[in-house]
Amino acid sequence: MALKLADYKTDVHNDWCPGCGDFGIVNAIQMALAEMGVQRDKATIFSGIGCSGKTSHFINTYGVHTLHGRVLTFAQGAKIANPEMTVIAAGGDGDGLGIGAGHFVAAGRRNVDMTYIIFDNGVYGLTKGQASPTLKLGEKTKSLPSPNTNFNVNPIGLAVASGFTFVARGYSYDIKHLKDLIIQAVKHKGLSFLDVLQPCPTYNDINTRDWYAGTDLVDEAQKRHSRIYKLEEQGYDPVVHYDSVPEVNEKLSQSLIKSLEWDTKIPTGVFYKNELISPYTQRLQDKIPNYNENPPAKQNISQNGKPISDISAILDSLKV
Amino acid sequence: MSTADFTWLIGGPQGSGVESGANIFSKVCAEMGYQIFGKREFYSNIKGEHSYFTVRICDKKINSNVNDVTLMVSFDAETIFRHYDEVISGGGIIYDLDLEKSKTDDVSTLDGPFKERLHKELESQNKPFTIAGVLDIAKEKGVTLYPVSFKSILATLAEEKENPRLKGLVRMFNVIGVALSLGLVKMPPDSLKKTIGDIFAKKPEIAKINQETANYSYNYAAAKFESFNHLLTGTEKEPNIILVQGFQGTALGKMACGCRMQPYYPITPASDESVFLESNEIVEVSGDRPGSTAVIQCEDEICAMGMTIGAALTGTRSSTCTSGPGFALMAEMLGWAGINEVPIVITNYQRSGPSTGLPTRHGQDDLLFAIYAGHGDFPKIVYASGDIEESFYDTGNVFNYAEVFQVPVIHLMDKFLASSVITCKIFDPQKIVINRGKLLEKVEDGYRRFAFTDDGVSPRSRLGIDNGIFWNTGDESDEFGHISEDPISRVKMMDKRMSRLDLILKEIPRSQQVVSFGIEEHTIISWGSAKGPILDAIDMLKKEGISIGYVQLKLMHPFPADYVISLLKDAKTIIDIEANQSGQLGKLFKQNIGRDIDYFILKYSGRAMTSTEIYNSLKKIVENKSNKREVLMHGA
Numbered sequence: 001m002a003l004k005l006a007d008y009k010t011d012v013h014n015d016w017c018p019g020c021g022d023f024g025i026v027n028a029i030q031m032a033l034a035e036m037g038v039q040r041d042k043a044t045i046f047s048g049i050g051c052s053g054k055t056s057h058f059i060n061t062y063g064v065h066t067l068h069g070r071v072l073t074f075a076q077g078a079k080i081a082n083p084e085m086t087v088i089a090a091g092g093d094g095d096g097l098g099i100g101a102g103h104f105v106a107a108g109r110r111n112v113d114m115t116y117i118i119f120d121n122g123v124y125g126l127t128k129g130q131a132s133p134t135l136k137l138g139e140k141t142k143s144l145p146s147p148n149t150n151f152n153v154n155p156i157g158l159a160v161a162s163g164f165t166f167v168a169r170g171y172s173y174d175i176k177h178l179k180d181l182i183i184q185a186v187k188h189k190g191l192s193f194l195d196v197l198q199p200c201p202t203y204n205d206i207n208t209r210d211w212y213a214g215t216d217l218v219d220e221a222q223k224r225h226s227r228i229y230k231l232e233e234q235g236y237d238p239v240v241h242y243d244s245v246p247e248v249n250e251k252l253s254q255s256l257i258k259s260l261e262w263d264t265k266i267p268t269g270v271f272y273k274n275e276l277i278s279p280y281t282q283r284l285q286d287k288i289p290n291y292n293e294n295p296p297a298k299q300n301i302s303q304n305g306k307p308i309s310d311i312s313a314i315l316d317s318l319k320v
Numbered sequence: 321m322s323t324a325d326f327t328w329l330i331g332g333p334q335g336s337g338v339e340s341g342a343n344i345f346s347k348v349c350a351e352m353g354y355q356i357f358g359k360r361e362f363y364s365n366i367k368g369e370h371s372y373f374t375v376r377i378c379d380k381k382i383n384s385n386v387n388d389v390t391l392m393v394s395f396d397a398e399t400i401f402r403h404y405d406e407v408i409s410g411g412g413i414i415y416d417l418d419l420e421k422s423k424t425d426d427v428s429t430l431d432g433p434f435k436e437r438l439h440k441e442l443e444s445q446n447k448p449f450t451i452a453g454v455l456d457i458a459k460e461k462g463v464t465l466y467p468v469s470f471k472s473i474l475a476t477l478a479e480e481k482e483n484p485r486l487k488g489l490v491r492m493f494n495v496i497g498v499a500l501s502l503g504l505v506k507m508p509p510d511s512l513k514k515t516i517g518d519i520f521a522k523k524p525e526i527a528k529i530n531q532e533t534a535n536y537s538y539n540y541a542a543a544k545f546e547s548f549n550h551l552l553t554g555t556e557k558e559p560n561i562i563l564v565q566g567f568q569g570t571a572l573g574k575m576a577c578g579c580r581m582q583p584y585y586p587i588t589p590a591s592d593e594s595v596f597l598e599s600n601e602i603v604e605v606s607g608d609r610p611g612s613t614a615v616i617q618c619e620d621e622i623c624a625m626g627m628t629i630g631a632a633l634t635g636t637r638s639s640t641c642t643s644g645p646g647f648a649l650m651a652e653m654l655g656w657a658g659i660n661e662v663p664i665v666i667t668n669y670q671r672s673g674p675s676t677g678l679p680t681r682h683g684q685d686d687l688l689f690a691i692y693a694g695h696g697d698f699p700k701i702v703y704a705s706g707d708i709e710e711s712f713y714d715t716g717n718v719f720n721y722a723e724v725f726q727v728p729v730i731h732l733m734d735k736f737l738a739s740s741v742i743t744c745k746i747f748d749p750q751k752i753v754i755n756r757g758k759l760l761e762k763v764e765d766g767y768r769r770f771a772f773t774d775d776g777v778s779p780r781s782r783l784g785i786d787n788g789i790f791w792n793t794g795d796e797s798d799e800f801g802h803i804s805e806d807p808i809s810r811v812k813m814m815d816k817r818m819s820r821l822d823l824i825l826k827e828i829p830r831s832q833q834v835v836s837f838g839i840e841e842h843t844i845i846s847w848g849s850a851k852g853p854i855l856d857a858i859d860m861l862k863k864e865g866i867s868i869g870y871v872q873l874k875l876m877h878p879f880p881a882d883y884v885i886s887l888l889k890d891a892k893t894i895i896d897i898e899a900n901q902s903g904q905l906g907k908l909f910k911q912n913i914g915r916d917i918d919y920f921i922l923k924y925s926g927r928a929m930t931s932t933e934i935y936n937s938l939k940k941i942v943e944n945k946s947n948k949r950e951v952l953m954h955g956a
Contacts, residue, residue: 012802044783046630049794057791057802062783064633065793065803066626067656073618073626074633078783080614081581081631081638085784103626106619288601288612297634297784299611301578302754307716309576309611310604315746318562320350 005034012057019209021172021198022051022119026058028175029088029117032182033061038086046075048091048100050126052119055090069099072107072116076280079114082297083281086186087114094124094132097153101133107191108162113279115185115192116164118155119172121200122207129203142205156259159193160252160272165279166192167238167255167272171228172199173209177268184270190279197228197266217264231258231269240274248274324354324379326505326550329392329406330497331372331399333429334365341494342373343741344515346563348502349377350743351511353557357382357852358741359928361955364588364679369429370398372956375741379555383707383852387932387954390550393501395470395493397422397451398429401438402956404454409462410549413455414500414541416493417467424449466504466545470496477536492533499534503541505552512538560746566738567592569708569747570667570731573715574639575603575613576749579665581638583616583627588680589738590643590669621646625653625666632657632664633792635759635782637719639665644673644686647730651693654728658698660792660801661770661778661817663722663729663757667715670734672926681926682735684848684899688907690730691877699820701725702877704732706835706851709744711737714874716752717832724757724827725820726777732876736849736899736928763788768799772812776819821878833875836887842942843869843891845884845917847876847905849928850897856931857938866942868895873905881912888915895941897921899929903949920949927955 008030016022033043043061047053049068056063062085066074075089096104096118107116122135129143133153140147159167166188170178178196185192199209210216214226231238236258240251255272278286285291302308328345332338339360346356357376363369374385389406392399393414400415401424407413424435439449447453459465470493478486486492495516502512513531520527571593574582584594598615605611614631618624624640631638642650647668657664668690672683690702701721705711711733722729758779769790771778778799781788791801796813798804825833837855846854851872858868871887873880888894896906896917901924906917921937923929933952940946 010802041786041789042784054803057793060789062789063791063801064630064783065791065795067652067794070622070626070653073623074630076623077581077583077616077627077630077638078634079630080616080627081636082634082784085634102619103623106623284614288614290609291612291614294609294611296580296612296614296631296636296638297782299578299580299636300605300608301580301611301637302756305753305755307576307578307749307752307754308605308608309578309749310606311572311575311747311749313604314572314575314600315562318564318568319746320347320557320561320563320743 003034003037003040005030007040008033008060010058010060014058016051017202019201020051021121021200022055024172024175024178025117025119025196025198026055028178028182030059031175031179032186035179036183036186042084043086043088044078046071046078046087046089048095050092050095050124052090052092052095069095070103071095072100072103075114076107076110076112079112080280080284081295083113083292083295088186089114089116091118092132093118093120093122093134093155097133097155097158104158105162108159108164110280111163111165111190111277113190113281115182115194117182117194117196119198120155120195121198121204123200123203125200125203139206142203154259155195156271157256160255160259163277164193165190165274165277166270168193168270169195169197169268171197171212171268173212174228174268177230181270188273189275190277212266227264227266228268229265231267231271236269238270238273240276243276324377324552324555326377326390326552327386327388328375328377328501329372329389329403330494331370331394331403332396332494333368333398334362334371335367336396337491337494338371338373340519341498342375344495344519345498345501346375346741347515347519348507348511349375349552350561350563351515352507352552352554354379354552354555355381356563356741356743357384359385359736360739361927362680370402372399372403377552382856384856384931385928387930391501391504391548393497395497398427400451400454401427401430402434404458407458407463412464412466412504412548413458414466414468414497414504415455417469418471420450420452420455420467422451464546464548466500468500468540473537473540477533481532486529486533492530495530495534496537499537500541503538504545504548505550506542507552508554509535509538561743562746563741563743564708566708566740567669568596569711570641570715570733571596572747573712573752575600577637577716577719577752577754579613579637579639579719580611581614581616581628581631581636582640583618583624584640584642585618585621585624585646587643587646589671589735590641590646590667592738593641593667593669621649622653625650628664629653629657629662632662633783639667641667641669643669643671644689645676647686647690647693654700655694655696655698656794657728658694658700659794659796659817661726663726665718665722665729665731667731667733669738670732672924678926680735682899682928683924683926684734684850686732687847687876687900687904690732691908697814697818699725699727699817699824700877701727701729701824701875702732703729704848704874704876705737706848706872706874708737708740708742709747712747713751716754720753720755721824721828723759724755725824726757726780727820732848734849734899760785760788769801770797770799770813772799772816775823776816777823825878825880828875830883833880834883834887835872835874837870837872838867839871839887839891840867840869841891842893842895842938843871843888844895844897845871845873845905845909846897847873848898850899853929853931853934854897857934860931860935861938866939868938876908879908879912885913893918893941895919895921895938897934899923919946921952922949923952925953925955930954
């Protein structure tokens with residue numbers, strides 16, 4: 001039975017602030033799942049803590065709302081145990097790039113075949129607007145007593161440097177484009193990262209919807225232009241096509257350079273994509289020949305309440 | 321038949337093959353029918369610091385080390401300085417002749433406080449601060465000295481075998497030491513040759529050199545050494561005995577009972593278990609295709625715990641293995657597993673705390689922390705094994721507890737157990753029962769993960785099965801798993817989860833909760849690895865006509881108060897024995913039972929208890945000469 005968009009929605013009351021960018025992300029995830037026809041009970045949405053952490057409750061698949069900074073650890077554990085599942089992890093920028101930064105880097109090295117979406121708004125919304133890791137040095141959002149004293153993290157650059165094999169950025173008010181990016185991310189063989197710019201209407205009065213739309217910017221022809229643009233419309237090629245050091249280095253470097261663009265021009269779309277790096281499940285399969293067909297979650301461990309694991313060879317080797 | 325009770329000590333700098341020497345020695349003795357109890361002590365260091373192994377060999381079952389050393393073998397000065405006084409009158413020391421002139425100041429790894437104590441002793445006996453000085457004291461005490469030049473053994477052998485390379489092979493000093501010892505005690509030589517062949521089975525050339533060296537050294541000792549009072553010529557061998565290392569009990573238990581995922585972060589003394597599991601990651605399955613354990617080395621213990629929970633949500637039996645500092649990092653997630661009723665097992669090989677403490681030393685330090693870990697009230701089980709053999713079967717049980725009661729289980733092991741080597745009856749996997757509780761294979765419509773039920777346990781779906789959709793959250797939730805802050809629902813959910821504590825006490829068989837070894841006027845309560853030394857000390861006292869009772873607690877939380885009260889009603893004097901500073905079980909006992917502990921026997925020097933120490937302390941208590949709190953100090 002074909003599933004409709006409505007099938008992926010729960011009837012849980014959504015208590016995000018009116019106008020919150022998070023709505024667009026949840027819609028885009030639901031649209032992507034519907035378009036891909038992912039069976040509801042073959043997908044799990046993991047989420048962290050904060051406003052974005054509630055995401056898993058609004059999507060009618062398996063949903064695991066975890067702890068601050070730790071969403072990737074739960075998600076990777078589940079995916080490794082049951083690699084058949086579609087796994088999407090979601091969390092805020094404070095969650096993933098502050099308290100969870102260590103897991104972010106380690107996850108990149110592992111390259112488990114799943115998707116991580118960061119709701120990137122520069123503030124800790126649910127605790128009333130403190131500065132989060134992506135807020136620029138010296139900026140003072142509404143509820144900060146004084147300007148931000150920390151330099152900002154570059155999420156795209158960090159992802160590329162950590163080994164994520166698909167790195168992209170979307171914008172929460174361009175839902176169709178975001179949905180397309182999510183589909184690409186989910187279909188990617190390896191760990192995909194999606195940095196989603198998501199204005200917080202309540203606490204971030206700098207990076208607002210209007211700011212992204214460029215209402216303050218006029219070009220030489222006195223025309224307004226949006227800050228957001230799409231890499232794919234500029235002939236940017238993010239894909240590592242063959243396995244050579246110069247090719248990989250070129251694609252890595254161009255994505256890093258692109259990731260530094262901000263202020264008046266903000267790129268969205270796919271920055272980097274490399275499917276020549278083996279996903280973690282493949283690395284396990286290389287060690288354990290039947291891992292994919294008989295992963296941990298599928299293994300039979302008992303018969304009539306008795307173990308069927310046969311450890312006699314090891315026990316015999318210990319015999320004296 | 322004469323009874324043998326022999327303790328052999330080998331020491332040397334870390335990295336010099338002390339452990340493999342001890343393994344060969346233990347295996348030879350076990351092959352010849354003896355029961356073994358061996359234990360390794362080592363510094364937090366890779367190379368150079370002092371490491372030593374004591375192997376106790378007996379012709380009946382033993383459960384601990386004793387203070388007395390019968391024979392010591394040493395190829396470095398530090399071992400002699402640190403252990404010469406442990407060798408008994410009538411015992412022996414085999415040592416490298418070339419060390420005789422070594423001064424205490426020549427040994428850079430002798431730390432200040434120790435050197436000061438040693439100098440004081442040497443001064444009082446009017447001896448020089450040299451190896452010759454300490455050996456003089458030993459000799460005057462009645463210890464036989466067996467000087468031998470390890471270098472000239474290699475040199476002669478090199479000449480004899482026309483292999484000049486042999487001359488410089490100092491890393492064979494360990495094998496020389498083992499073979500000299502076995503020659504001295506007249507152990508039949510065949511088992512030595514066989515054991516070396518087994519250990520180096522994959523490297524036949526190395527096996528051959530080692531066998532030749534061993535053979536030469538064995539004959540050297542047999543021909544040139546003055547005869548020794550204590551011989552080990554073999555004894556009747558019991559069938560189906562294994563020689564097993566501490567961490568292998570829980571590891572093999574996990575393989576047998578179907579644990580299929582173990583994320584972990586390296587930490588002493590827990591990592592050995594995970595490394596063993598990964599080394600044996602493919603698990604044979606009778607009548608089916610092979611299974612496997614996914615052992616994942618994580619970036620930290622938090623990730624290890626997160627992955628363990630994530631895997632458990634898919635219905636996989638999963639666990640992690642850590643020690644105190646790592647367990648401390650897991651505390652937040654423990655609460656998440658608690659509120660979400662996720663069955664996981666955390667094997668905690670405790671060590672000496674607080675903080676980094678003594679990272680490679682023993683301590684039963686985490687009992688109260690394990691019980692109270694995590695913020696807020698949630699049900700969990702804390703379970704403690706007393707020896708390696710029971711840890712195998714207990715591992716099977718703790719996975720059942722986790723799944724039947726849908727709670728996290730902390731399985732307390734410790735460094736003493738991890739680095740012991742024992743002989744015991746071969747593990748019988750068929751004695752393990754697998755009970756997965758209310759884990760669902762098929763799910764009906766309208767499923768609610770946290771549905772209220774009569775017994776407080778809800779049927780459990782798992783991520784990825786048809787129709788089984790559920791939600792989890794660290795927030796308080798409704799029956800579906802969605803966030804709920806409703807006050808009435810909150811109280812119901814809390815009571816539902818916490819009702820599990822009574823259920824646990826009701827459902828777990830009493831024989832798995834507490835083991836009574838008899839109740840006497842003086843009765844010991846204890847937990848964990850103190851069991852071995854306690855049992856042996858009780859045995860020693862029994863021979864003198866003194867009976868001491870002993871109750872071993874295994875289910876530490878929820879505390880089986882009623883059962884313990886009923887067991888102890890005829891015990892007049894309660895003695896708490898454990899390896900920590902504050903007497904943590906004693907506190908728990910008082911809190912749950914309201915009864916005071918009469919005597920504490922505690923050890924927190926980082927070294928494991930010996931039965932000799934416990935025997936001495938118990939005797940003082942019985943003779944009414946003991947302080948309320950006895951602190952044990954044996955061990956270098």
